[in-house]
Amino acid sequence: MLNIPRVTENGRLGPVNSAVVPRYGGAPTFALLPRLDEVEGTGRKADVKVVGVPFDSGVSYRPGARFGPGHVRQSSRLLRPYNPATDTSPFAQVQVADAGDLAVNPFNIHEAIEAIEADALELTEDGASLMTLGGDHTIALPLLRAAAERAGSPVALLHFDAHLDTWDTYFGAEYTHGTPFRRAVEEGILDTDAISHVGTRGPLYGRKDLEDDRRFGFGIMTSSDVYRLGVDEIVARLRDRVEGRPLYISVDIDVLDPAHAPGTGTPEAGGMTSRELLEILRGLRGLDLVGADVVEVSPAYDHAELTGIAAAHVAYDLIGLLGERA
Numbered sequence: 001m002l003n004i005p006r007v008t009e010n011g012r013l014g015p016v017n018s019a020v021v022p023r024y025g026g027a028p029t030f031a032l033l034p035r036l037d038e039v040e041g042t043g044r045k046a047d048v049k050v051v052g053v054p055f056d057s058g059v060s061y062r063p064g065a066r067f068g069p070g071h072v073r074q075s076s077r078l079l080r081p082y083n084p085a086t087d088t089s090p091f092a093q094v095q096v097a098d099a100g101d102l103a104v105n106p107f108n109i110h111e112a113i114e115a116i117e118a119d120a121l122e123l124t125e126d127g128a129s130l131m132t133l134g135g136d137h138t139i140a141l142p143l144l145r146a147a148a149e150r151a152g153s154p155v156a157l158l159h160f161d162a163h164l165d166t167w168d169t170y171f172g173a174e175y176t177h178g179t180p181f182r183r184a185v186e187e188g189i190l191d192t193d194a195i196s197h198v199g200t201r202g203p204l205y206g207r208k209d210l211e212d213d214r215r216f217g218f219g220i221m222t223s224s225d226v227y228r229l230g231v232d233e234i235v236a237r238l239r240d241r242v243e244g245r246p247l248y249i250s251v252d253i254d255v256l257d258p259a260h261a262p263g264t265g266t267p268e269a270g271g272m273t274s275r276e277l278l279e280i281l282r283g284l285r286g287l288d289l290v291g292a293d294v295v296e297v298s299p300a301y302d303h304a305e306l307t308g309i310a311a312a313h314v315a316y317d318l319i320g321l322l323g324e325r326a
């Protein structure tokens, strides 16, 4: 089809109009949004760019997150343009486009990390912000580097994850999916007065893991805190920690219980529900969100697109938050 009919609201080029073209056909861009080159071809510029990073050479257990971006896009076909939970139309408030996947070397982690940082800087040169689909959690490090560079200062971080990801090395390797936030603290790109994990749970290697993590400045809202304190109290405490600072949000999909997100590399029992995660994110409106990622979706372990759909909805709400700022 030459002219694909799109929802055009508020002057923004939106998703394929699924009242005309069935949503299960055609190119699986995120939420059926236009590609970046299509948007730029109309003389528009994208304020929020969805970008995939098909990289999983940093995993310590089950592989497969390299297929995450494609799976999340496929699972995002049913997203509709209006979000009643926030009374916003995320694709109409700003221009959103799918920038495709970065080309990253699967055999050289150092080269991959450099490429991700450089590409993230290039994609944000025009003032756009990035909604990144991973990929394993290694990719958060170069994304944070680029975010801090663009913000002109270290950034606050809300890290949704079952894991701390502040371990030191695995088999002597410094750059893995279990170590990005320790490296980020060492590099001085995080505002260590304003960093917190959310949804942490599961066995650790030892008490020292928590001692190190606290020394780096991280606060922790565990999965059990979310259950016991409830969403509103968690939101209040998180806002208190990061308000008024440039903020990056990193969501490892394994923050969800394996019942909600089985398709991931290092699952842990006792996680939050997708409803809780979405409600917490919706409580973070009005903050200075400069970038976000959703990582660790490993489709070979997924069933019925459970994990892909959860990740797609999380990205949809994050795009809403990014767009409010833009």
Ligand SMILES: N=C(N)NCCCC(=O)O
Pocket (backbone or CB within 6 Å): 060, 061, 136, 137, 163, 165, 177, 178, 252, 254, 265, 266, 296
């Ligand atoms: N899923 C992420 N990002 N990290 C998990 C690392 C857990 C481990 O191998 O000990």
Ligand SMILES: [Zn+2]
Pocket (backbone or CB within 6 Å): 161, 162, 163, 252, 254, 255, 266, 296
């Ligand atoms: Zn994790």
Ligand SMILES: [Zn+2]
Pocket (backbone or CB within 6 Å): 137, 161, 163, 165, 177, 252, 296
């Ligand atoms: Zn992680």
